Amino acid sequence: MLQQNGFDESMIRRYSKRIFGFALAKTGHRQNAEDLAQEIAIALLRSVRSGKRIDNWDSWVYTLCFYTWSNYVNKEKRHWRHADIDDVPWVASGEPPQSRIGEEDGLERLAMEVACLSKRHRDIAIRYYYDRESVDRIAASLAIAPGTVKWHLFEARKKLREGLNMNAEAKSLSFKPVRLGVGHNGTPGPNGEPNCYFQSLVVSNIFAAAYDKPLTVEEIARTIGVGAAYVEDEIDKCEKSDLLRRTGNGKYQTNFIIETLADKAEESALLRAGAETIAKPIYDAVSSRLDDIRALGFRGSDANDAFLLWAFVPYAVYRHYGSVKDADYYKRYQPPERKDGGKYIVAARIIEEPSEYERVIPDYDIVRKYVANGIKSRSSGPYSSLQMETWWSGLQWRYFDAPQLSEMARIVELIESGEAHGEYDKLLISRMVEAGYASNEGGRLKSLVPFFTKEQFREFNAIVDEAFAAIEAKPVLENVHDQFVRLWKKLAPAHIAETEIVNKAMNSGGMIIFAIMEVLERRGLLPLPAEEEKKRLTTILWSRK
Structure with a gap:
């Protein structure tokens, strides 16, 4: 049991959810989040074992998260094709995050708010502010008027200010994402719909965010702390299945009960x-x-x-x-x-x-x-x-489907006819005996259900x-x-x-x-x-x- 520097197992449990929430908000992908969270946990364990005195654990864990995130991005970003908005200056500077904690916090929040913009606002803002493209060049490449580009920039700046000033409580799902248990009544789609839609934690939180009231893509992205690019892609699939409905004014709302x-x-x-x-x-x-x-x-x-x-x-x-x-x-x-x-x-x-x-x-x-x-x-x-x-059968999933039903029917047929058991009969009998639905003691075949x-x-x-x-x-x-x-x-x-x-x-x-x-x-x-x-x-x- 860890007892160094006042750090014990209860604190591991306390910080594990925060670390994973941070990792998910940064990566927007469960597998990447798990990788990042593991690296943060390893860094935290090393710092504990170093014996260094730590007076403020919240601040120290926060610093480790950003430091590890910086290293992670520098190592992994060459593999990413969605990460432009996250490559903010402090990440590429090589300067240790501990020395820039005030600046990095603001930059991280700004990067997150840029990620939450709708696709057109986001693309134009990045090209203008990050890639230093002119309004005319952006307009020409998009086949829109320069005035339209300026309008998008104005709207992007306004939404960024709104996002940065938002109360943190409005983003609760980014810190504490929910998990949905999902099933269905009726006939699934050819690819296992609807269950196949919910393989991502991001999707579950999109539905949770837009459950009580309609939200825009940008509002959903801010609420769950994930880039709008991810939200847009998932919304497109979920709207086609009628699980999300478009309500007008570019807003969406969950169309089933949670x-x-x-x-x-x-x-x-x-x-x-x-x-x-x-x-x-x-x-x-x-x-x-x-x-x-x-x-x-x-x-x-x-x-x-x-x-x-x-x-x-x-x-x-x-x-x-x-x-x-x-x-x-x-x-x-x-x-x-x-x-x-x-x-x-x-x-x-x-x-x-x-x-x-x-x-x-x-x-x-x-x-x-x-x-x-x-x-x-x-x-x-x-x-x-x-x-x-049921609870009393152990809530297990016992595989009793059409093949097993056919095999039990054959067993009953053998019982009633008394005919000799062929090789295939012996095989299915052994399967049903092992599963507990039949017995064959002393060569006497019997249904147990x-x-x-x-x-x-x-x-x-x-x-x-x-x-x-x-x-x-x-x-x-x-x-x-x-x-x-x-x-x-x-x-x-x-x-x-x-x-x-x-x-x-x-x-x-x-x-x-x-x-x-x-x-x-x-x-x-x-x-x-x-x-x-x-x-x-x-x-x-x-x-x-």
Whole structure:
């Protein structure tokens, strides 16, 4: 543990985020930022180990950041094609930053403000002030009037003054960039849209900056502390996908919902209140019909009661929550067709430090289980499956897609026909045994998950529907949905489309499935699954032929 010069591990944690924020603001690229941040950290470690007395750590770390940045630029700028605006005089001077700390601060701020200008303002300002080109030469090369060049220079100077005088709080995202957790509801685009758009931290922060109100490219750039050239390039892609909308006057606004920590707290409160009311009646309704369901004779029906209820209770809630409105309602709020070829709604949330969730969300130890890593509905030929990645299955992503579904269907076919296993059969059996979905003890092949025939599945659904009708579950679940629609009409910015709001309500309200499971587990009605059972927990398969 470091204990030199008063520097310890807590200070490493304290400064690491600041160092990375500085590096990202300077480079505008995550990989470059990580490289620069690592070099700064190494320089900081060396200075600590030197034994030199340091009275003001904030000032010293600040100085090291700039010194390392200077060296980094001098070393790397030959590889850069976007760095003209950053090659301010102090960088190329070779003079140690410590001796020019006052001047470098101003120059760095000025360079950052130049980087935040729109492309035309930025290009003309650099050519005039940095490259010393005349107004006439710039005008001729751009095929515009000299007066237009002067207007651009005037506007650039005005915006630079405004930027330099802006309150630092307006740039909070440049010091504390956000990370978005992103998924989607619906069909992705051919290149994995929308998830592929969010591979850059810059993109996430563009969306966060322009969420509450429309901003120009320059305003976005200043807010997130990244050169406008990066912002322009990303905005162009995101506007084509309708994830950003142009609002007029050269401004853009995020066109989907971003869930914040405060939003999550309100959602969790609704889910807990609803689950505490309905969990026990739903459990009683399904468990009281378990013998009737078993009597259908589906494959896997000999599993223990708890394992089957871990599958049947969430399936029943999923089935009925997804049909609390009529068919026209769901048709009306289908995800929109996107210009990128997808048909989806973006599901985004700001990722916080774990301690923040505990600080902001009441009873976080309980409500943190109201999550899913996926509710996966799959089909392969005449077969279908539903698998939920829950807290109790470890929130892992179990690969159970069309190929695995086909292999389980073949296993059931082998069980029913009794035919000899070919070489390929032996291979797929070994895969499904290893994955935990089947067993083959003593040569006796067996499905370890519920697998229904078409008729059995129809009767299973009829039993579930009767059980839910008996406790009048539909109006309770419909109320959960309606509460979430009202909540998101309140929380979402005014420009967000109703389709986005209703889909968000469907998705967030659907977490009532897992809130109900949490209540049943906490009250001891559902014992925790065995470690080996987690491989196949909450998985149902059926035939449609």
